[in-house]
Amino acid sequence: MLKEVVATRYVTPLREGGSLPGIVEADDLGTYVMKFTGAGQGRKTLVAEVVCGLLGRRLGLRVPELVAIQLDPVIGLGEPDQEVQELLKASGGLNLGMDYLPGSIGFDPLAYEVGSAEAGRVVWFDALINNVDRSWRNPNMLVWHGDPWLIDHGATMIWHHNWPGAEASAAKPYDASDHVLAPFAPDVAAAAEELAPLVTEELLTEVTAEVPDEWLVDEPGFATTDELRRAYVRPLLARAATVHERITLGERTERPASAAPGWLTGHARPWPHTAGTKGATGTKEDGAGE
Ligand SMILES: Nc1ncnc2c1ncn2[C@@H]1O[C@H](COP(=O)(O)OP(=O)(O)OP(=O)(O)O)[C@@H](O)[C@H]1O
Numbered sequence: 001m002l003k004e005v006v007a008t009r010y011v012t013p014l015r016e017g018g019s020l021p022g023i024v025e026a027d028d029l030g031t032y033v034m035k036f037t038g039a040g041q042g043r044k045t046l047v048a049e050v051v052c053g054l055l056g057r058r059l060g061l062r063v064p065e066l067v068a069i070q071l072d073p074v075i076g077l078g079e080p081d082q083e084v085q086e087l088l089k090a091s092g093g094l095n096l097g098m099d100y101l102p103g104s105i106g107f108d109p110l111a112y113e114v115g116s117a118e119a120g121r122v123v124w125f126d127a128l129i130n131n132v133d134r135s136w137r138n139p140n141m142l143v144w145h146g147d148p149w150l151i152d153h154g155a156t157m158i159w160h161h162n163w164p165g166a167e168a169s170a171a172k173p174y175d176a177s178d179h180v181l182a183p184f185a186p187d188v189a190a191a192a193e194e195l196a197p198l199v200t201e202e203l204l205t206e207v208t209a210e211v212p213d214e215w216l217v218d219e220p221g222f223a224t225t226d227e228l229r230r231a232y233v234r235p236l237l238a239r240a241a242t243v244h245e246r247i248t249l250g251e252r253t254e255r256p257a258s259a260a261p262g263w264l265t266g267h268a269r270p271w272p273h274t275a276g277t278k279g280a281t282g283t284k285e286d287g288a289g290e
């Protein structure tokens with residue numbers, strides 16, 4: 001299981017984040033960006049952060065360290081903001097913490113150059129995990145000490161919202177046209193050659209073992225949390241082998257940003273999204289541009 005710490009002080013909310021993450025201090029004297037179990041996005045977002053964040057780290061990508069943070073909602077009693085109070089009250093127990101990168105700035109593709117090998121590794125990784133949240137509109141990358149770091153893997157593995165279709169999703173293409181690193185000639189073939197052999201059943205089993213049980217219990221269709229952990233391993237393993245053949249890098253779209261999908265905001269529409277019920281601007285089911 002993830003290293004567990006106890007929150008000792010709620011410092012401030014991070015207003016840029018849609019899920020209202022906050023900065024907290026913990027009993028290991030660390031400072032973390034905390035994502036709350038009580039947020040509307042739900043606990044699957046936290047599972048995705050752990051599985052994909054740790055997978056990225058194991059593949060050698062820069063992802064800040066992750067921890068599980070035990071929260072006693074009383075630490076928020078003095079917090080003046082009603083919305084924050086409610087979030088804290090709804091989030092007693094284990095929450096996710098990501099090591100806070102002090103002084104980091106948001107990645108700007110016009111101000112920062114990334115080599116094609118590194119761009120390829122990130123795009124390949126995002127294709128593997130079906131990340132729809134690393135577009136030029138919302139890069140979810142920070143620059144810290146001169147290097148790019150990957151954050152926010154909550155909107156990945158869309159298939160874990162629909163288990164019966166999960167394995168079929170492993171065959172789906174990934175449209176990287178709007179990926180924030182698309183302009184850097186990502187060498188996905190080289191990335192696949194380097195990274196795909198590392199994504200073994202053993203590695204994925206280790207990574208999924210880190211997810212706290214309390215975010216996995218009582219998932220419909222699964223008798224045990226370990227059964228659910230195995231359900232994460234299979235699609236990722238299948239996808240790793242050949243996903244590079246299905247990454248497309250076309251013209252970037254200039255259409256206005258679409259609203260966050262319902263499964264992310266907690267106002268889910270019925271799954272699957274059939275023609276006509278899909279998001280108003282949604283033409284890309286599985287790409288970086290949503
Ligand atoms: N580890 C970190 N160190 C420093 N700042 C961070 C870190 N993680 C997140 N932030 C800041 O907080 C913001 C929100 O974080 P994040 O994107 O993870 O939240 P979110 O609620 O999932 O956001 P959204 O869904 O709006 O993309 C980031 O854009 C960044 O500015």
Ligand SMILES: [Mg+2]
Nearest residue numbers: 017018140152
């Ligand atoms: Mg974000």
